[in-house]
Amino acid sequence: MEGLVSFQPFPSSVIQRRLSTVYLHRLTRSSSCAPLRAQQSGITGGSESVSSALEGKASEQEVVIYQDEVVASQGIRIRRRPLTGPPLHYVGPFEFRLQNEGNTPRNILEEIVWHKDKEVAQMKEKRPLYTLKKALETVPPPRDFIGALRSAHQRTGLPGLIAEVKKASPSRGILREDFDPVAIAQAYEKGGAACLSVLTDEKYFKGSFENLQAIREAGVKCPLLCKEFIIEAWQIYYGRSKGADAILLIASVLPDLDIKYMIKICKILGMATLVEVHDEREMDRVLAIEGVELIGINNRNLETFEVDIGITKRLLEGERGELIRQKDILVVGESGLFTPEDIAFVQEAGVKAVLVGESLVKQSDPGQGISALFGRDVSG
Numbered sequence: 298m299e300g301l302v303s304f305q306p307f308p309s310s311v312i313q314r315r316l317s318t319v320y321l322h323r324l325t326r327s328s329s330c331a332p333l334r335a336q337q338s339g340i341t342g343g344s345e346s347v348s349s350a351l352e353g354k355a356s357e358q359e360v361v362i363y364q365d366e367v368v369a370s371q372g373i374r375i376r377r378r379p380l381t382g383p384p385l386h387y388v389g390p391f392e393f394r395l396q397n398e399g400n401t402p403r404n405i406l407e408e409i410v411w412h413k414d415k416e417v418a419q420m421k422e423k424r425p426l427y428t429l430k431k432a433l434e435t436v437p438p439p440r441d442f443i444g445a446l447r448s449a450h451q452r453t454g455l456p457g458l459i460a461e462v463k464k465a466s467p468s469r470g471i472l473r474e475d476f477d478p479v480a481i482a483q484a485y486e487k488g489g490a491a492c493l494s495v496l497t498d499e500k501y502f503k504g505s506f507e508n509l510q511a512i513r514e515a516g517v518k519c520p521l522l523c524k525e526f527i528i529e530a531w532q533i534y535y536g537r538s539k540g541a542d543a544i545l546l547i548a549s550v551l552p553d554l555d556i557k558y559m560i561k562i563c564k565i566l567g568m569a570t571l572v573e574v575h576d577e578r579e580m581d582r583v584l585a586i587e588g589v590e591l592i593g594i595n596n597r598n599l600e601t602f603e604v605d606i607g608i609t610k611r612l613l614e615g616e617r618g619e620l621i622r623q624k625d626i627l628v629v630g631e632s633g634l635f636t637p638e639d640i641a642f643v644q645e646a647g648v649k650a651v652l653v654g655e656s657l658v659k660q661s662d663p664g665q666g667i668s669a670l671f672g673r674d675v676s677g
C-alpha cells in the first residue's frame with residue numbers, strides 16, 4: 298500500500314539503526330529462528346546444527362541477514378509481522394505514522410499470519426509450554442492419520458476423505474449458519490470420512506480449539522487434523538493437548554528449516570504432518586525435506602483465492618510424480634472439489650486422498666454429501 302507522503306524523514310544511518318532494532322526483536326521471534334527459540338524455551342527436537350551456527354558465532358545482524366537470505370532464496374513471499382508497527386515520522390513539532398508496504402499485510406494470508414503472531418504470543422503467556430507438556434501426559438495417544446487415509450483408499454478404491462469442519466472462510470464468508478461442529482463431525486464419520494480437518498482459527502474461519510476438543514471428546518474415532526496457521530512449535534503442543542492427531546504446515550509461510558524442525562517435533566509427539574504446497578517451487582522444496590510422508594496440494598491460491606484443480610495435475614506430472622511414487626509419499630488434493638468428476642480428475646492425477654470443506658459442509662446432511670461427492674456410498 299502507498300504511504301501518505303513520500304519523503305524520507307531520516308538519514309540512512311538512522312534508518313539502519315531502526316532496522317537493526319526490528320531485527321534484534323526478530324532474532325528471538327521470527328520464523329526461521331524457531332529451532333533456536335525452541336532450545337531457549339525447552340522444546341525438544343531442535344536442529345542442533347543450525348542452532349550452533351546461529352548461537353554466538355555470528356553477530357545478530359549477520360544472523361538476520363542470513364535469515365532473510367534463506368527466506369528469499371526459498372521464494373517465500375509471506376513476511377512476518379514487523380514488531381515495531383508503522384515507523385514514526387516527524388514534521389516539525391508533529392509526529393505521525395505512515396501506512397506502507399513494509400508495515401501493512403500485502404494479502405490475506407500475510408494478514409492471517411501477522412494476526413497469528415500476536416495471538417500466539419498472548420496464548421503462550423496463558424499456557425506456557427511446561428503446562429502443555431504436563432497436560433499431554435493425560436491426553437489419549439494420537440491416532441494414525443496417514444494409516445486411516447491409506448486404508449480408506451484401499452477399501453474403496455477412491456481417495457481417502459479428509460472432511461473439513463468449516464464454518465466460514467475469508468473467500469466465501471459464512472458457509473453454514475446452523476453450525477454444530479460435533480454433529481457435523483459425526484455425520485462425516487457416518488458418511489465414510491477417513492479423517493477430519495477441524496479449523497481452529499477464530500478470527501478468519503470462525504473455528505476454535507474448543508471445537509477440536511469437543512469433537513474428540515464426543516467419541517469421534519476419525520483421526521483429527523488441526524487446521525491452523527502454524528508459525529511456532531508451541532502451537533503443535535497446544536493442538537495435541539486438544540486432541541489433534543495431525544497438523545498442517547504451509548510451505549508458503551514456513552522456511553525449510555522450520556518445516557524440518559516441526560516434523561521432528563510431530564514425530565516425537567506421534568503426530569502426522571500435512572505439508573501444503575501450491576506451486577512447483579514449494580513442491581520441490583518439500584520433496585527435498587527428509588521425513589515428509591504426506592503432502593497436500595492446495596488448489597486454492599491463499600494470496601488471491603483463485604481456485605484451479607488443474608494445479609494438482611500440474612504438480613504431479615513428470616519427475617515430481619515419479620519421485621513422489623518412489624518415496625511412497627501420500628498426496629492429498631485440497632480445495633475446490635465439488636463433484637464426482639472433480640474427484641476422478643485429481644485421482645487420475647495421482648492423489649490418494651482429498652481434503653474437502655465447502656461442498657460438504659453446505660449440505661443439509663453433510664454425511665450424505667459425501668456419497669454425492671464420490672458418486673456412491675463409501676461408508677461401508
Ligand SMILES: O=C(O)c1ccccc1NCC(=O)[C@H](O)[C@H](O)COP(=O)(O)O
Pocket residue numbers: 405406461463466467468469595597599602631632633634652653654655656
Ligand atoms: O478457504 C479460504 O478462503 C482460505 C483463505 C485463506 C487461507 C486458507 C483458506 N482455506 C483453507 C483451505 O485450504 C480450505 O479450507 C480447504 O482446502 C478446503 O477447501 P474447500 O473444499 O474449497 O472448502
